[in-house]
Amino acid sequence: MDYSDFSMTVVGLGLIGGSLAMAIKDRLKPKNLWGIDVNTNALDYAESAGLINRGFLSAKEPLQKSDFVFICIYPRETAEFIRQNMDNFKSGAVITDTTGIKVPIISEIGSILRDDVDYISGHPMAGRESKGLEFARENIFEGADYLITPTEKNKPENIALIEDIVKQLGFGHVVRLTPQQHDNMIAFVSHLPHVIAAALVLNPILEKETLYFGGSFRDITRVGRINPDLWSQLLLDNGDYVIKHLKIFEDSIQDFIQVIDSQDETRLKALLAKACERKEGLDLSVDARCKSGK
Template structure:
Protein backbone atom coordinates (compact mmCIF):
# COMPACT_ATOMS: atom_id res chain seq x y z
CA UNK A 1 0.00 0.00 0.00
CA UNK A 2 1.31 3.45 -0.87
CA UNK A 3 2.15 6.02 1.78
CA UNK A 4 -0.58 8.65 1.95
CA UNK A 5 -0.67 12.34 2.73
CA UNK A 6 -3.53 12.96 5.16
CA UNK A 7 -3.57 16.75 4.73
CA UNK A 8 -7.24 16.64 3.84
CA UNK A 9 -10.42 18.42 4.77
CA UNK A 10 -12.57 15.84 6.54
CA UNK A 11 -16.20 16.31 7.59
CA UNK A 12 -17.87 13.98 10.07
CA UNK A 13 -21.67 13.92 9.88
CA UNK A 14 -23.33 12.78 13.11
CA UNK A 15 -21.41 13.49 16.31
CA UNK A 16 -22.60 10.58 18.40
CA UNK A 17 -20.28 8.02 19.98
CA UNK A 18 -18.84 6.60 16.76
CA UNK A 19 -18.78 9.82 14.77
CA UNK A 20 -17.08 11.79 17.54
CA UNK A 21 -14.64 8.94 18.25
CA UNK A 22 -13.82 8.83 14.54
CA UNK A 23 -13.16 12.58 14.55
CA UNK A 24 -10.92 12.29 17.62
CA UNK A 25 -8.93 9.44 16.09
CA UNK A 26 -8.61 11.22 12.74
CA UNK A 27 -7.14 14.28 14.48
CA UNK A 28 -4.05 12.21 15.28
CA UNK A 29 -3.31 12.11 11.54
CA UNK A 30 -3.06 15.92 11.50
CA UNK A 31 -5.42 16.57 8.57
CA UNK A 32 -5.99 20.12 7.33
CA UNK A 33 -9.31 20.32 9.13
CA UNK A 34 -11.75 18.11 11.01
CA UNK A 35 -15.22 19.60 10.84
CA UNK A 36 -18.40 18.21 12.35
CA UNK A 37 -22.07 18.38 11.44
CA UNK A 38 -24.89 17.51 13.80
CA UNK A 39 -28.48 18.73 13.84
CA UNK A 40 -28.27 19.13 17.63
CA UNK A 41 -26.49 22.37 18.54
CA UNK A 42 -25.72 21.19 22.08
CA UNK A 43 -23.90 18.18 20.64
CA UNK A 44 -21.88 20.45 18.35
CA UNK A 45 -21.01 22.69 21.28
CA UNK A 46 -19.82 19.74 23.37
CA UNK A 47 -17.69 18.46 20.48
CA UNK A 48 -16.11 21.90 20.15
CA UNK A 49 -15.52 22.27 23.90
CA UNK A 50 -13.78 18.87 23.99
CA UNK A 51 -11.66 19.80 20.95
CA UNK A 52 -13.08 16.84 19.03
CA UNK A 53 -13.61 19.01 15.95
CA UNK A 54 -12.08 22.22 14.67
CA UNK A 55 -15.40 23.75 13.64
CA UNK A 56 -19.00 22.58 14.02
CA UNK A 57 -22.17 23.14 12.03
CA UNK A 58 -25.85 22.32 12.20
CA UNK A 59 -26.31 22.98 8.47
CA UNK A 60 -24.31 21.09 5.90
CA UNK A 61 -24.56 22.77 2.50
CA UNK A 62 -21.54 25.09 2.61
CA UNK A 63 -19.09 22.90 4.49
CA UNK A 64 -19.65 19.76 2.37
CA UNK A 65 -18.41 21.63 -0.70
CA UNK A 66 -14.94 21.79 0.86
CA UNK A 67 -14.70 18.19 2.14
CA UNK A 68 -12.22 15.77 0.54
CA UNK A 69 -13.68 12.96 2.66
CA UNK A 70 -17.13 12.92 4.27
CA UNK A 71 -17.65 10.39 7.05
CA UNK A 72 -21.36 9.77 7.65
CA UNK A 73 -22.06 8.39 11.12
CA UNK A 74 -25.85 8.17 10.98
CA UNK A 75 -28.39 5.34 11.08
CA UNK A 76 -28.54 3.40 7.77
CA UNK A 77 -31.74 4.94 6.41
CA UNK A 78 -30.66 8.42 7.51
CA UNK A 79 -27.34 7.89 5.75
CA UNK A 80 -29.07 7.28 2.43
CA UNK A 81 -31.40 10.22 3.01
CA UNK A 82 -28.51 12.56 3.88
CA UNK A 83 -26.57 11.71 0.73
CA UNK A 84 -29.65 12.09 -1.45
CA UNK A 85 -30.59 15.46 0.06
CA UNK A 86 -27.06 16.80 -0.34
CA UNK A 87 -26.17 15.22 -3.66
CA UNK A 88 -25.39 18.63 -5.18
CA UNK A 89 -23.47 19.86 -2.14
CA UNK A 90 -20.59 17.37 -2.04
CA UNK A 91 -17.22 18.39 -3.46
CA UNK A 92 -16.64 16.87 -6.90
CA UNK A 93 -14.35 13.83 -6.93
CA UNK A 94 -14.55 13.55 -3.15
CA UNK A 95 -15.04 10.35 -1.15
CA UNK A 96 -18.07 9.58 1.00
CA UNK A 97 -17.92 6.75 3.54
CA UNK A 98 -20.44 5.54 6.07
CA UNK A 99 -19.99 3.60 9.31
CA UNK A 100 -23.42 2.00 9.64
CA UNK A 101 -24.00 -1.60 10.66
CA UNK A 102 -25.89 -2.60 7.48
CA UNK A 103 -24.28 -2.48 4.08
CA UNK A 104 -26.31 -4.06 1.24
CA UNK A 105 -29.22 -1.65 1.22
CA UNK A 106 -27.07 1.40 1.97
CA UNK A 107 -24.51 0.69 -0.77
CA UNK A 108 -27.15 -0.27 -3.33
CA UNK A 109 -29.44 2.69 -2.61
CA UNK A 110 -26.70 5.32 -2.64
CA UNK A 111 -25.02 4.00 -5.78
CA UNK A 112 -28.38 4.05 -7.54
CA UNK A 113 -28.39 7.87 -7.60
CA UNK A 114 -24.75 8.83 -6.99
CA UNK A 115 -23.20 10.79 -9.90
CA UNK A 116 -19.97 9.66 -11.55
CA UNK A 117 -17.94 12.46 -9.95
CA UNK A 118 -18.58 11.15 -6.42
CA UNK A 119 -17.48 7.89 -4.81
CA UNK A 120 -19.20 6.08 -1.96
CA UNK A 121 -17.38 3.42 0.04
CA UNK A 122 -19.33 1.34 2.56
CA UNK A 123 -17.44 0.67 5.79
CA UNK A 124 -18.20 -0.69 9.25
CA UNK A 125 -15.97 -0.14 12.30
CA UNK A 126 -16.50 -3.10 14.62
CA UNK A 127 -16.34 -1.09 17.82
CA UNK A 128 -18.66 0.53 20.31
CA UNK A 129 -19.59 1.06 23.95
CA UNK A 130 -22.70 0.54 26.04
CA UNK A 131 -23.11 4.30 26.46
CA UNK A 132 -23.91 6.53 23.51
CA UNK A 133 -23.35 10.16 22.67
CA UNK A 134 -20.50 12.59 22.20
CA UNK A 135 -19.71 12.64 25.94
CA UNK A 136 -18.50 9.03 25.79
CA UNK A 137 -16.33 9.39 22.67
CA UNK A 138 -12.69 8.23 22.91
CA UNK A 139 -9.81 8.48 20.47
CA UNK A 140 -8.69 4.91 21.25
CA UNK A 141 -12.05 3.18 20.83
CA UNK A 142 -10.91 1.54 17.57
CA UNK A 143 -7.55 0.28 18.84
CA UNK A 144 -7.12 -3.43 18.12
CA UNK A 145 -10.56 -3.80 16.50
CA UNK A 146 -11.69 -4.77 13.00
CA UNK A 147 -12.70 -2.45 10.16
CA UNK A 148 -14.83 -3.88 7.36
CA UNK A 149 -14.85 -2.35 3.88
CA UNK A 150 -17.53 -3.45 1.40
CA UNK A 151 -16.35 -2.17 -2.00
CA UNK A 152 -18.53 -1.94 -5.07
CA UNK A 153 -17.59 -2.02 -8.74
CA UNK A 154 -17.59 1.78 -8.72
CA UNK A 155 -14.76 2.10 -6.20
CA UNK A 156 -11.26 3.05 -7.33
CA UNK A 157 -8.34 1.09 -5.92
CA UNK A 158 -6.47 4.26 -4.90
CA UNK A 159 -9.45 5.43 -2.82
CA UNK A 160 -9.88 2.04 -1.18
CA UNK A 161 -6.16 2.13 -0.33
CA UNK A 162 -6.57 5.59 1.19
CA UNK A 163 -9.45 4.53 3.43
CA UNK A 164 -7.60 1.36 4.47
CA UNK A 165 -4.51 3.39 5.29
CA UNK A 166 -6.55 5.81 7.39
CA UNK A 167 -8.20 2.93 9.25
CA UNK A 168 -4.87 1.35 10.16
CA UNK A 169 -3.36 4.68 11.18
CA UNK A 170 -6.20 5.40 13.63
CA UNK A 171 -5.86 2.07 15.40
CA UNK A 172 -7.79 -0.67 13.62
CA UNK A 173 -5.88 -3.96 13.78
CA UNK A 174 -7.49 -5.67 10.80
CA UNK A 175 -9.03 -4.24 7.64
CA UNK A 176 -11.33 -6.79 6.01
CA UNK A 177 -12.78 -6.58 2.50
CA UNK A 178 -16.03 -8.36 1.75
CA UNK A 179 -19.20 -7.94 -0.28
CA UNK A 180 -22.12 -6.00 1.24
CA UNK A 181 -24.24 -9.18 1.21
CA UNK A 182 -21.63 -11.31 2.97
CA UNK A 183 -21.10 -8.52 5.50
CA UNK A 184 -24.80 -8.43 6.37
CA UNK A 185 -24.97 -12.20 6.65
CA UNK A 186 -21.96 -12.39 8.99
CA UNK A 187 -23.00 -9.36 11.04
CA UNK A 188 -26.42 -10.91 11.61
CA UNK A 189 -24.61 -13.67 13.52
CA UNK A 190 -21.67 -11.92 15.20
CA UNK A 191 -23.33 -8.61 16.11
CA UNK A 192 -27.10 -8.77 15.86
CA UNK A 193 -27.64 -12.23 17.36
CA UNK A 194 -25.87 -11.37 20.66
CA UNK A 195 -28.25 -8.43 21.01
CA UNK A 196 -31.21 -10.70 20.21
CA UNK A 197 -30.14 -13.20 22.87
CA UNK A 198 -29.41 -10.59 25.52
CA UNK A 199 -32.74 -8.84 24.89
CA UNK A 200 -34.66 -12.13 24.97
CA UNK A 201 -32.98 -13.21 28.20
CA UNK A 202 -33.80 -9.95 29.97
CA UNK A 203 -37.31 -9.97 28.49
CA UNK A 204 -37.91 -13.42 30.02
CA UNK A 205 -37.40 -12.13 33.58
CA UNK A 206 -40.68 -12.39 35.50
CA UNK A 207 -39.66 -10.90 38.85
CA UNK A 208 -36.73 -8.47 38.89
CA UNK A 209 -36.57 -8.30 42.68
CA UNK A 210 -35.78 -12.02 42.90
CA UNK A 211 -33.21 -11.94 40.10
CA UNK A 212 -31.15 -9.14 41.69
CA UNK A 213 -30.19 -11.35 44.64
CA UNK A 214 -28.83 -14.17 42.47
CA UNK A 215 -26.87 -12.40 39.73
CA UNK A 216 -23.27 -13.43 39.12
CA UNK A 217 -20.65 -12.56 36.55
CA UNK A 218 -21.98 -14.83 33.83
CA UNK A 219 -25.41 -13.16 33.79
CA UNK A 220 -23.81 -9.72 33.61
CA UNK A 221 -21.54 -10.82 30.75
CA UNK A 222 -24.33 -12.39 28.69
CA UNK A 223 -26.73 -9.46 29.12
CA UNK A 224 -24.25 -6.57 28.76
CA UNK A 225 -25.45 -5.70 25.24
CA UNK A 226 -29.07 -5.58 26.38
CA UNK A 227 -28.25 -1.93 27.20
CA UNK A 228 -29.44 -1.14 23.72
CA UNK A 229 -30.22 1.90 21.58
CA UNK A 230 -33.86 1.01 20.75
CA UNK A 231 -34.29 3.06 17.57
CA UNK A 232 -30.95 2.05 16.05
CA UNK A 233 -31.21 -1.67 16.70
CA UNK A 234 -34.86 -1.87 15.66
CA UNK A 235 -33.76 -0.40 12.32
CA UNK A 236 -30.73 -2.69 12.00
CA UNK A 237 -32.82 -5.79 12.74
CA UNK A 238 -35.60 -4.95 10.29
CA UNK A 239 -33.38 -3.75 7.43
CA UNK A 240 -31.35 -6.97 7.75
CA UNK A 241 -34.35 -9.14 8.56
CA UNK A 242 -33.77 -11.91 5.98
CA UNK A 243 -30.27 -12.67 7.20
CA UNK A 244 -31.18 -12.28 10.87
CA UNK A 245 -34.23 -14.55 10.70
CA UNK A 246 -32.01 -17.31 9.30
CA UNK A 247 -29.62 -16.97 12.26
CA UNK A 248 -32.48 -16.93 14.78
CA UNK A 249 -33.92 -20.11 13.28
CA UNK A 250 -30.52 -21.82 13.41
CA UNK A 251 -30.17 -20.79 17.05
CA UNK A 252 -33.63 -22.18 17.81
CA UNK A 253 -32.47 -25.56 16.46
CA UNK A 254 -29.47 -25.52 18.81
CA UNK A 255 -31.59 -24.41 21.75
CA UNK A 256 -34.09 -27.15 21.02
CA UNK A 257 -31.33 -29.80 21.14
CA UNK A 258 -30.31 -28.58 24.59
CA UNK A 259 -33.92 -28.29 25.78
CA UNK A 260 -34.67 -31.85 24.67
CA UNK A 261 -31.55 -33.23 26.37
CA UNK A 262 -32.41 -31.42 29.60
CA UNK A 263 -36.00 -32.65 29.46
CA UNK A 264 -34.85 -36.25 28.99
CA UNK A 265 -32.10 -35.86 31.62
CA UNK A 266 -29.67 -36.96 28.91
CA UNK A 267 -26.27 -36.14 30.42
CA UNK A 268 -24.36 -37.85 27.63
CA UNK A 269 -25.84 -35.61 24.95
CA UNK A 270 -25.35 -32.51 27.08
CA UNK A 271 -21.70 -33.40 27.70
CA UNK A 272 -21.19 -33.93 23.96
CA UNK A 273 -22.75 -30.54 23.18
CA UNK A 274 -20.67 -28.78 25.84
CA UNK A 275 -17.42 -30.39 24.65
CA UNK A 276 -18.22 -29.35 21.09
CA UNK A 277 -19.01 -25.73 21.94
CA UNK A 278 -15.94 -25.48 24.20
CA UNK A 279 -13.75 -26.61 21.30
CA UNK A 280 -15.43 -24.17 18.87
CA UNK A 281 -15.05 -21.27 21.30
CA UNK A 282 -11.32 -21.97 21.70
CA UNK A 283 -10.92 -22.08 17.92
CA UNK A 284 -12.50 -18.63 17.56
CA UNK A 285 -10.55 -16.90 20.35
Protein backbone atom coordinates in the same frame (compact mmCIF):
# COMPACT_ATOMS: atom_id res chain seq x y z
CA MET B 1 0.05 8.63 3.75
CA ASP B 2 0.12 12.28 4.66
CA TYR B 3 -3.19 14.09 5.24
CA SER B 4 -1.96 17.61 5.93
CA ASP B 5 -3.60 18.84 2.72
CA PHE B 6 -6.87 17.03 3.37
CA SER B 7 -10.15 18.52 4.45
CA MET B 8 -12.36 16.02 6.22
CA THR B 9 -15.85 16.07 7.68
CA VAL B 10 -17.50 13.89 10.29
CA VAL B 11 -21.30 13.80 10.07
CA GLY B 12 -22.94 12.98 13.40
CA LEU B 13 -20.92 13.63 16.56
CA GLY B 14 -22.14 10.73 18.67
CA LEU B 15 -20.12 7.95 20.22
CA ILE B 16 -18.61 6.73 16.94
CA GLY B 17 -18.40 10.09 15.15
CA GLY B 18 -16.95 11.80 18.22
CA SER B 19 -14.39 9.05 18.75
CA LEU B 20 -13.44 9.15 15.06
CA ALA B 21 -13.04 12.95 15.22
CA MET B 22 -10.69 12.60 18.21
CA ALA B 23 -8.59 10.01 16.42
CA ILE B 24 -8.52 11.94 13.14
CA LYS B 25 -7.47 15.17 14.86
CA ASP B 26 -4.74 13.41 16.85
CA ARG B 27 -3.38 10.98 14.35
CA LEU B 28 -4.15 12.15 10.81
CA LYS B 29 -3.79 15.86 11.53
CA PRO B 30 -5.70 16.98 8.40
CA LYS B 31 -5.69 20.61 7.27
CA ASN B 32 -9.37 20.87 8.23
CA LEU B 33 -11.64 18.67 10.28
CA TRP B 34 -15.24 19.79 10.28
CA GLY B 35 -18.24 18.40 12.09
CA ILE B 36 -21.90 18.36 11.11
CA ASP B 37 -24.65 17.65 13.61
CA VAL B 38 -28.27 18.60 14.29
CA ASN B 39 -27.38 19.28 17.92
CA THR B 40 -25.76 22.67 18.60
CA ASN B 41 -24.59 21.56 22.04
CA ALA B 42 -22.61 18.72 20.50
CA LEU B 43 -21.10 21.10 17.94
CA ASP B 44 -20.20 23.69 20.59
CA TYR B 45 -18.63 21.07 22.80
CA ALA B 46 -16.70 19.46 19.94
CA GLU B 47 -15.39 22.86 18.85
CA SER B 48 -14.40 24.04 22.30
CA ALA B 49 -12.77 20.71 23.20
CA GLY B 50 -10.77 20.89 19.99
CA LEU B 51 -12.22 17.72 18.48
CA ILE B 52 -13.02 19.60 15.28
CA ASN B 53 -11.92 22.88 13.74
CA ARG B 54 -15.47 24.02 13.20
CA GLY B 55 -19.00 22.71 13.54
CA PHE B 56 -21.91 23.16 11.14
CA LEU B 57 -25.65 22.68 11.40
CA SER B 58 -25.94 23.00 7.64
CA ALA B 59 -23.98 20.48 5.59
CA LYS B 60 -23.43 22.40 2.37
CA GLU B 61 -20.40 24.53 3.25
CA PRO B 62 -18.14 21.82 4.72
CA LEU B 63 -19.16 19.16 2.20
CA GLN B 64 -18.25 21.36 -0.76
CA LYS B 65 -14.65 21.46 0.43
CA SER B 66 -14.25 17.98 1.94
CA ASP B 67 -12.02 15.35 0.37
CA PHE B 68 -13.22 12.68 2.75
CA VAL B 69 -16.55 12.38 4.58
CA PHE B 70 -17.27 9.99 7.47
CA ILE B 71 -21.04 9.68 7.96
CA CYS B 72 -21.73 8.38 11.47
CA ILE B 73 -25.51 8.44 11.82
CA TYR B 74 -28.28 5.80 11.75
CA PRO B 75 -28.66 3.63 8.63
CA ARG B 76 -31.80 5.20 7.17
CA GLU B 77 -30.61 8.70 8.04
CA THR B 78 -27.32 7.94 6.29
CA ALA B 79 -29.06 7.15 3.01
CA GLU B 80 -31.27 10.20 3.45
CA PHE B 81 -28.28 12.46 4.18
CA ILE B 82 -26.42 11.36 1.05
CA ARG B 83 -29.55 11.73 -1.06
CA GLN B 84 -30.28 15.24 0.20
CA ASN B 85 -26.68 16.40 -0.15
CA MET B 86 -25.96 14.83 -3.51
CA ASP B 87 -25.24 18.20 -5.10
CA ASN B 88 -23.07 19.37 -2.22
CA PHE B 89 -20.21 16.86 -2.32
CA LYS B 90 -16.88 18.03 -3.72
CA SER B 91 -15.97 16.45 -7.02
CA GLY B 92 -13.64 13.50 -6.34
CA ALA B 93 -14.73 13.19 -2.71
CA VAL B 94 -14.68 9.82 -0.97
CA ILE B 95 -17.71 9.21 1.21
CA THR B 96 -18.00 6.46 3.77
CA ASP B 97 -20.45 5.54 6.50
CA THR B 98 -20.28 3.47 9.67
CA THR B 99 -23.65 1.75 9.71
CA GLY B 100 -24.11 -1.83 10.80
CA ILE B 101 -25.95 -3.03 7.68
CA LYS B 102 -24.77 -2.79 4.12
CA VAL B 103 -27.00 -4.40 1.47
CA PRO B 104 -29.97 -1.98 1.69
CA ILE B 105 -27.91 1.19 1.93
CA ILE B 106 -25.46 0.27 -0.83
CA SER B 107 -28.31 -0.60 -3.16
CA GLU B 108 -30.13 2.65 -2.35
CA ILE B 109 -27.07 4.89 -2.71
CA GLY B 110 -25.68 3.04 -5.72
CA SER B 111 -28.69 3.94 -7.82
CA ILE B 112 -28.48 7.69 -7.17
CA LEU B 113 -24.77 8.46 -6.66
CA ARG B 114 -23.01 11.05 -8.79
CA ASP B 115 -20.28 9.60 -11.06
CA ASP B 116 -17.57 11.92 -9.73
CA VAL B 117 -17.79 10.89 -6.06
CA ASP B 118 -17.01 7.50 -4.56
CA TYR B 119 -19.06 5.87 -1.79
CA ILE B 120 -17.33 3.00 0.03
CA SER B 121 -19.33 1.59 2.88
CA GLY B 122 -17.59 0.66 6.13
CA HIS B 123 -18.26 -0.67 9.61
CA PRO B 124 -15.99 -0.10 12.61
CA MET B 125 -16.38 -3.11 14.89
CA ALA B 126 -16.33 -0.98 18.00
CA GLY B 127 -19.17 0.30 20.06
CA ARG B 128 -20.29 0.78 23.60
CA GLU B 129 -23.56 0.29 25.39
CA SER B 130 -23.55 4.03 26.05
CA LYS B 131 -24.32 6.49 23.31
CA GLY B 132 -23.42 10.12 22.73
CA LEU B 133 -20.39 12.35 22.45
CA GLU B 134 -19.74 12.31 26.18
CA PHE B 135 -18.71 8.64 25.91
CA ALA B 136 -16.53 9.18 22.84
CA ARG B 137 -12.92 8.05 23.32
CA GLU B 138 -10.16 7.79 20.78
CA ASN B 139 -9.01 4.43 22.12
CA ILE B 140 -12.26 2.50 21.55
CA PHE B 141 -10.90 1.62 18.09
CA GLU B 142 -7.51 0.33 19.22
CA GLY B 143 -6.89 -3.01 17.56
CA ALA B 144 -10.54 -3.43 16.50
CA ASP B 145 -11.57 -4.79 13.12
CA TYR B 146 -12.77 -2.40 10.43
CA LEU B 147 -14.99 -4.01 7.82
CA ILE B 148 -15.37 -2.45 4.40
CA THR B 149 -17.67 -3.62 1.65
CA PRO B 150 -16.32 -2.21 -1.61
CA THR B 151 -18.17 -2.86 -4.86
CA GLU B 152 -16.96 -2.93 -8.46
CA LYS B 153 -17.95 0.74 -8.75
CA ASN B 154 -15.29 1.83 -6.24
CA LYS B 155 -11.90 3.04 -7.45
CA PRO B 156 -8.98 0.93 -6.18
CA GLU B 157 -7.08 4.03 -5.04
CA ASN B 158 -10.05 5.12 -2.94
CA ILE B 159 -10.34 1.68 -1.33
CA ALA B 160 -6.61 1.93 -0.54
CA LEU B 161 -7.22 5.41 0.88
CA ILE B 162 -9.90 4.34 3.35
CA GLU B 163 -7.79 1.35 4.36
CA ASP B 164 -4.85 3.61 5.10
CA ILE B 165 -6.98 6.08 7.03
CA VAL B 166 -8.58 3.57 9.37
CA LYS B 167 -5.28 1.83 10.05
CA GLN B 168 -3.77 5.18 11.01
CA LEU B 169 -6.77 5.73 13.28
CA GLY B 170 -5.79 2.70 15.33
CA PHE B 171 -7.88 -0.12 13.90
CA GLY B 172 -6.10 -3.46 13.89
CA HIS B 173 -7.35 -5.02 10.69
CA VAL B 174 -9.21 -3.85 7.66
CA VAL B 175 -11.29 -6.62 6.17
CA ARG B 176 -12.95 -6.57 2.74
CA LEU B 177 -16.28 -8.37 2.50
CA THR B 178 -19.14 -8.33 0.05
CA PRO B 179 -22.21 -6.49 1.37
CA GLN B 180 -24.04 -9.85 1.59
CA GLN B 181 -21.20 -11.54 3.49
CA HIS B 182 -21.16 -8.59 5.86
CA ASP B 183 -24.88 -8.55 6.59
CA ASN B 184 -25.05 -12.32 7.07
CA MET B 185 -22.09 -12.35 9.44
CA ILE B 186 -23.26 -9.30 11.39
CA ALA B 187 -26.70 -10.85 11.83
CA PHE B 188 -24.92 -13.66 13.65
CA VAL B 189 -22.17 -11.89 15.60
CA SER B 190 -24.02 -8.70 16.51
CA HIS B 191 -27.75 -8.70 15.81
CA LEU B 192 -28.34 -12.15 17.33
CA PRO B 193 -26.53 -11.31 20.62
CA HIS B 194 -28.56 -8.13 20.95
CA VAL B 195 -31.87 -9.95 20.43
CA ILE B 196 -30.79 -12.63 22.92
CA ALA B 197 -29.87 -10.03 25.55
CA ALA B 198 -33.19 -8.24 25.01
CA ALA B 199 -35.13 -11.51 25.21
CA LEU B 200 -33.39 -12.41 28.48
CA VAL B 201 -34.05 -9.13 30.25
CA LEU B 202 -37.67 -9.19 29.08
CA ASN B 203 -38.22 -12.38 31.10
CA PRO B 204 -41.02 -11.77 33.64
CA ILE B 205 -38.83 -13.24 36.40
CA LEU B 206 -37.11 -9.84 36.55
CA GLU B 207 -40.35 -8.23 37.66
CA LYS B 208 -41.08 -10.77 40.35
CA GLU B 209 -37.83 -11.64 42.04
CA THR B 210 -34.57 -10.13 43.17
CA LEU B 211 -31.97 -11.85 41.06
CA TYR B 212 -28.52 -12.72 42.32
CA PHE B 213 -26.08 -13.46 39.57
CA GLY B 214 -22.44 -13.67 38.58
CA GLY B 215 -20.49 -12.86 35.45
CA SER B 216 -22.30 -15.06 32.97
CA PHE B 217 -25.63 -13.25 33.29
CA ARG B 218 -23.97 -9.84 33.50
CA ASP B 219 -22.00 -10.46 30.32
CA ILE B 220 -24.78 -12.05 28.33
CA THR B 221 -27.18 -9.17 29.04
CA ARG B 222 -24.64 -6.35 28.70
CA VAL B 223 -25.99 -5.22 25.33
CA GLY B 224 -29.58 -5.41 26.61
CA ARG B 225 -29.19 -1.69 27.30
CA ILE B 226 -30.16 -1.19 23.70
CA ASN B 227 -31.01 1.93 21.72
CA PRO B 228 -34.53 1.20 20.39
CA ASP B 229 -34.44 3.71 17.53
CA LEU B 230 -31.15 2.48 16.09
CA TRP B 231 -31.72 -1.19 16.72
CA SER B 232 -35.21 -1.38 15.31
CA GLN B 233 -33.72 -0.06 12.03
CA LEU B 234 -30.84 -2.56 12.12
CA LEU B 235 -32.99 -5.58 12.93
CA LEU B 236 -35.77 -4.76 10.48
CA ASP B 237 -33.57 -3.68 7.58
CA ASN B 238 -31.44 -6.82 8.01
CA GLY B 239 -34.55 -8.85 8.73
CA ASP B 240 -33.93 -11.78 6.36
CA TYR B 241 -30.48 -12.58 7.73
CA VAL B 242 -31.53 -11.91 11.32
CA ILE B 243 -34.49 -14.30 11.08
CA LYS B 244 -32.33 -16.91 9.39
CA HIS B 245 -29.85 -16.83 12.28
CA LEU B 246 -32.54 -16.67 14.96
CA LYS B 247 -34.06 -19.84 13.51
CA ILE B 248 -30.72 -21.69 13.36
CA PHE B 249 -30.13 -20.64 16.96
CA GLU B 250 -33.61 -21.79 17.98
CA ASP B 251 -32.92 -25.22 16.48
CA SER B 252 -29.75 -25.42 18.48
CA ILE B 253 -31.59 -24.50 21.71
CA GLN B 254 -34.15 -27.14 20.78
CA ASP B 255 -31.34 -29.73 20.55
CA PHE B 256 -30.26 -28.86 24.09
CA ILE B 257 -33.84 -29.11 25.38
CA GLN B 258 -34.20 -32.53 23.80
CA VAL B 259 -30.87 -33.81 25.13
CA ILE B 260 -31.50 -32.52 28.66
CA ASP B 261 -35.08 -33.78 28.64
CA SER B 262 -33.93 -37.28 27.70
CA GLN B 263 -31.11 -37.10 30.32
CA ASP B 264 -28.69 -38.13 27.57
CA GLU B 265 -25.43 -37.48 29.41
CA THR B 266 -23.17 -38.89 26.71
CA ARG B 267 -24.64 -36.65 24.03
CA LEU B 268 -24.75 -33.58 26.30
CA LYS B 269 -21.10 -34.02 27.25
CA ALA B 270 -20.20 -34.38 23.58
CA LEU B 271 -22.09 -31.19 22.70
CA LEU B 272 -20.45 -29.22 25.51
CA ALA B 273 -16.99 -30.59 24.70
CA LYS B 274 -17.44 -29.55 21.08
CA ALA B 275 -18.63 -26.10 22.19
CA CYS B 276 -15.62 -25.72 24.45
CA GLU B 277 -13.24 -26.75 21.68
CA ARG B 278 -14.90 -24.36 19.23
CA LYS B 279 -14.70 -21.47 21.68
CA GLU B 280 -11.04 -22.20 22.39
CA GLY B 281 -10.37 -22.37 18.65
CA LEU B 282 -12.17 -19.07 18.16
CA ASP B 283 -10.18 -17.38 20.93
CA LEU B 284 -6.92 -18.76 19.54
CA SER B 285 -7.70 -17.61 16.01
CA VAL B 286 -8.57 -14.13 17.29
CA ASP B 287 -5.37 -14.04 19.34
CA ALA B 288 -3.35 -15.21 16.34
CA ARG B 289 -4.96 -12.59 14.10
CA CYS B 290 -4.19 -9.86 16.62
CA LYS B 291 -0.58 -10.96 17.02
CA SER B 292 0.07 -11.28 13.30
CA GLY B 293 -1.58 -7.93 12.67
CA LYS B 294 -3.56 -9.55 9.84
